[in-house]
Amino acid sequence: MEKLIITCALTGNITMPTQTPHLPLSPQEIIDDAVRAANAGAASVHIHGRDPKTAKPTTDPAVYREIAAGIKARSNVIVCVTTGGTADMTAAQRAQVVPALKPELATFNMGSINFSIHPIADRYKEDEWKYPWEKDFAASTKEFIFRNTFKDIEQLCQLMAENNTKPEHEVYDVGHLYNLNFFIRRGIIKLPIWLQFVTGILGGIGSTIEDVMYMKHTADRLFGAENYKWSVIGAGYPAEFNLATLSIMMGGHARVGLEDNIFIEKGKLGTNAQLVEKVVSIAKILGREIATPDEARQILGLKGKDKVSY
Numbered sequence: 001m002e003k004l005i006i007t008c009a010l011t012g013n014i015t016m017p018t019q020t021p022h023l024p025l026s027p028q029e030i031i032d033d034a035v036r037a038a039n040a041g042a043a044s045v046h047i048h049g050r051d052p053k054t055a056k057p058t059t060d061p062a063v064y065r066e067i068a069a070g071i072k073a074r075s076n077v078i079v080c081v082t083t084g085g086t087a088d089m090t091a092a093q094r095a096q097v098v099p100a101l102k103p104e105l106a107t108f109n110m111g112s113i114n115f116s117i118h119p120i121a122d123r124y125k126e127d128e129w130k131y132p133w134e135k136d137f138a139a140s141t142k143e144f145i146f147r148n149t150f151k152d153i154e155q156l157c158q159l160m161a162e163n164n165t166k167p168e169h170e171v172y173d174v175g176h177l178y179n180l181n182f183f184i185r186r187g188i189i190k191l192p193i194w195l196q197f198v199t200g201i202l203g204g205i206g207s208t209i210e211d212v213m214y215m216k217h218t219a220d221r222l223f224g225a226e227n228y229k230w231s232v233i234g235a236g237y238p239a240e241f242n243l244a245t246l247s248i249m250m251g252g253h254a255r256v257g258l259e260d261n262i263f264i265e266k267g268k269l270g271t272n273a274q275l276v277e278k279v280v281s282i283a284k285i286l287g288r289e290i291a292t293p294d295e296a297r298q299i300l301g302l303k304g305k306d307k308v309s310y
């Protein structure tokens with residue numbers, strides 16, 4: 001089996017600061033956590049930006065530049081930039097970060113879905129929230145449709161190709177594989193591809209073994225097993241570690257991190273580095289070696305960090 005690529009999703013835009021004191025918020029905290037995650041064994045870090053004053057998710061390219069450049073100065077880790085954006089942004093605004101930074105890797109969401117974290121809004125008392133925006137932000141996702149239409153996808157394909165940024169195709173349900181297939185059959189998306197099976201989001205497929213196997217079988221049938229690399233996200237605990245283990249056994253790759261799950265053990269909050277360390281130890285037990293960033297670049301066919309513009 002090829003070596004295991006571990007991605008660490010450091011902060012995201014759906015984890016609330018109130019949920020865990022370990023969530024990196026400022027650009028400096030995100031940079032420091034990226035370095036720690038890389039030292040623990042992550043080959044790639046997935047980044048979102050947050051407003052340095054309010055900790056609210058932002059897609060201000062200046063914030064992304066500061067984070068990406070700060071990581072690059074201290075680590076060889078791959079930086080995978082989000083194009084997920086925030087609820088109030090158009091798809092074009094969300095994509096701005098690709099021409100701005102020309103990253104090696106960027107997320108590419110493969111279809112529209114409900115994407116909700118509204119149950120979190122009821123989890124805390126009024127005086128428990130750390131920031132004034134958090135409760136309304138979480139509650140508002142009850143009405144949020146994460147928009148990724150065929151036109152949006154087509155435009156992002158072009159931007160990624162122009163900037164030689166490899167898409168990390170985020171697939172939240174089986175239909176998203178068929179969306180991908182539509183673009184592959186028309187020659188707009190080229191094989192081989194890098195897939196991230198995202199499970200356990202409220203609005204998407206679940207995190208059972210059957211869910212992952214169905215996605216995998218469908219991808220094999222549509223694209224051919226030799227034409228793609230895959231990784232899995234099990235959102236929440238213990239799904240993050242259960243599905244990482246399944247993927248390690250099956251030859252896939254794994255993403256962990258505080259964007260997806262805040263617990264290292266049942267009821268015990270963890271840091272990004274601890275989440276990575278846990279996957280490294282599971283991989284060791286199962287005899288799977290860990291890929292360095294350069295090995296991951298080779299496996300994924302990335303252009304290299306000398307070709308980014310930050």
Ligand code: KMH
Pocket residue numbers: 013082083084085086107108109115146170
């Ligand atoms: N904006 C969220 C609904 C990604 O990083 O590409 C999903 C998201 C995924 O941001």
Ligand code: ZN
Pocket residue numbers: 009012013046048082084107259
């Ligand atoms: Zn993300």
